Amino acid sequence: MRSIWKFLTSLRLTVVLLALAVLLIFFGTLSQVDEGLWKAQKIWFESWVVIGQHLQLFGGKFTVPIFPGGYLIGFTLFAGLTAAFIHRFTWRWDKLGIHLTHAGVIVLLLGQLLTQEFALESYIEFKEGETKNYAEHHLHNELAFIRDAGGGQDEVVVIPESMVKAGAEIRHEKLPFSVRVKESGVNCQIRRRGPMVDGPATATQGSGTQLTVEPRGETTDMDSRNLPYAYIELLEGGKSLGTWLVTPWLSMLGGGAQEIDVGGKKFRTELRFERYYQPFDMTLLKTSNEQYRGTDIPKNFRSRVRVVDAATREAREVDIYMNHPLRYAGQTFYQARMGRDQDDPQRGTSALQVVRNPGWLTPYVGCYVVALGMYVQFRQHLTKFLKKRLGSTRKGGWGAIAGRLLEAGALGYLVLKFTLNLFGYSS
Numbered sequence: 001m002r003s004i005w006k007f008l009t010s011l012r013l014t015v016v017l018l019a020l021a022v023l024l025i026f027f028g029t030l031s032q033v034d035e036g037l038w039k040a041q042k043i044w045f046e047s048w049v050v051i052g053q054h055l056q057l058f059g060g061k062f063t064v065p066i067f068p069g070g071y072l073i074g075f076t077l078f079a080g081l082t083a084a085f086i087h088r089f090t091w092r093w094d095k096l097g098i099h100l101t102h103a104g105v106i107v108l109l110l111g112q113l114l115t116q117e118f119a120l121e122s123y124i125e126f127k128e129g130e131t132k133n134y135a136e137h138h139l140h141n142e143l144a145f146i147r148d149a150g151g152g153q154d155e156v157v158v159i160p161e162s163m164v165k166a167g168a169e170i171r172h173e174k175l176p177f178s179v180r181v182k183e184s185g186v187n188c189q190i191r192r193r194g195p196m197v198d199g200p201a202t203a204t205q206g207s208g209t210q211l212t213v214e215p216r217g218e219t220t221d222m223d224s225r226n227l228p229y230a231y232i233e234l235l236e237g238g239k240s241l242g243t244w245l246v247t248p249w250l251s252m253l254g255g256g257a258q259e260i261d262v263g264g265k266k267f268r269t270e271l272r273f274e275r276y277y278q279p280f281d282m283t284l285l286k287t288s289n290e291q292y293r294g295t296d297i298p299k300n301f302r303s304r305v306r307v308v309d310a311a312t313r314e315a316r317e318v319d320i321y322m323n324h325p326l327r328y329a330g331q332t333f334y335q336a337r338m339g340r341d342q343d344d345p346q347r348g349t350s351a352l353q354v355v356r357n358p359g360w361l362t363p364y365v366g367c368y369v370v371a372l373g374m375y376v377q378f379r380q381h382l383t384k385f386l387k388k389r390l391g392s393t394r395k396g397g398w399g400a401i402a403g404r405l406l407e408a409g410a411l412g413y414l415v416l417k418f419t420l421n422l423f424g425y426s427s
Contacts, residue, residue, distance in 0.1 A: 008083035017077045020068060027064060030055045036220025038139060045070035046116065078109045097377025104370030111362025119357040122276050124333075127341050128348045131283040135354040136273040141228055143246060144275075145175060146257060146268040164230050164271070176262050177236045182243060184230040187216040190249045202231050206258035208245025227252075230271060236262060246271035276354075280309035280329065285317065287348030289338045298322075301338045303350040320352060327423075331356045364422060368415070375411075 007013060028044035033056055035043060044050055047069035054063050068076075085102045089095075122135035141161040149155040157174050164170075170179040183202065193201060193212045201209050213229050229247035233240055244258055248271055251257070257268035288302040302321035307314070307328060320326050326333040337351035 005083065005087070008080050009087045010080075013080050014077070014084075017073055017080065021073050021077070024067070024070060024073060027053070027055060027067065030057060034220070037222055039220060048072045074109060074112065078106065078113075081106050081109070094380055097373045097375075097380060100373025100376060101370055102373075104366045104368070104373055106366075107362055107369060108366035111359050111366055114359025114362060115357055118359065119355065120276070122274075122354045123336065123351050124282065124354060125337075125349065125351045126282075126284045128284050128287060131281050133281045134275045134277045136275055138273075139225065140274040141248060141271060142274045143179075143230070143232070143271050144257075144269065145260075146270075147265065158275075161228065161274070164228075164232075175267075176265060177234045177241060180233040180235060182231045182233055184228065185213070185215045186218045186228050187226040188229040188247060188249070189214045189216055189227075190229075190247065203243050203245040205242035205260075206244045207250055207255050208243075211245060213245065213247070228271065232269075234260065234262070244269065248272055278329070279311055280307055280314075282307055284348075284350055287338055287350050288321075289348065301335050303335055303338070303352065305352075330358075332360070 024044060027050075028040050031040035031044060031053065034054075043053065048071045050064065050067045050069050052063060052065060053067075054061055081102060085099070085106065089099060122137050124132055124135045126132050143159040143161070143164050145157045145159075147155045155174070157172050159170055159172075159179070164181055164184055166181055166184045168181045170181070190211050190213055193210055198212045201212075203209050203211075208231070215229075219226055227248050229245065229249070231243055231245055233243045235241065241260070241262065244260075246258075246269060251270055251272055257270040260267040260269055283306040284303060285306055286304040288300060288304075289298075290300040290302075291297060292299050300321060302319055304317060304319055305326070306317045307326075309315075309329075318326050320333055320335050322335060325335070332355045334353040334355065335350070336353040339349045341347040341349055
């Protein structure tokens, strides 16, 4: 145990980990060329160990046989800093700045862990006048079966995209049928069938009888997303009810969910972007899209929205624009994109990025503590230096008291102003 403790509290370990972190960022950046941002992030930063990754540099290729992933480097750095903090901690005034700086870095690492594990990003995309009560994930999809539950409510059974794989058979207690996946793919393009060219349709029910799927490779482009597909066969008591084609393409092209009738019970099904329902309604009232004159550079993107929460009886209008997000119901709504409706160019569209992050305050707290620690450390050294150069000074007196009050007031003003800006209360 003593050797482990000595290893964790070693300054060399911290230096080596920081060097590995720099290399990790370098390798992860190179990996984006072939893998794209999201996949490179999973491979390098959301893993314990990276094995056998091929990278490109200056037109040549090389292989990284094994390398510690982001989780391993981050966890070891956190353990080392925590052990060093405990090992070297003493109740001395001249060490307060160093202790606060260490504590702040530890809080920053904890905040990153909380963000990594619990943060969720999604988007609300709507047109002027449109109301939505859900956000959609920008990467993940789900297979949904919807049934009218009465009272204007729907009962929805969703199957994660990871389960919709060829050969899988899925059952759920609220579905009077089982779902057999006959064929699936991570990305595709669809077109109208040509019976003389394409032959018999794989789908026997729904919109898919008139469509042909052209499978595509997985895209890594940041400006596009994968649009998967699946041919699903529904079975009731072992008897086939038919085969349907499901893909997000259908709803994107205005087709919507496909109807299924099973023993008099009507369902709708669609493979759609993964949804996160909200306890309130949000309506896009107006969009403002200003650009600098003579350029395409955005000057001001602004969405005027109305938020109606039936549970709290709250109804209010608010503007969301650059660097001025809306924080509501534990989520933060940022202005992400803006455009025009393809069918009606006079009608504006807006996309809001929705971030739910339980640990969103920890980076700010960590920065507060680090800044305070550095300030205390610098002040102590500056005071010692001035005393040596100027000689001993008389303590106390109204001048010293006024100076300290002025210092405390300036610090308090800066902290208060930053905090008010953080929570959106600045003028």
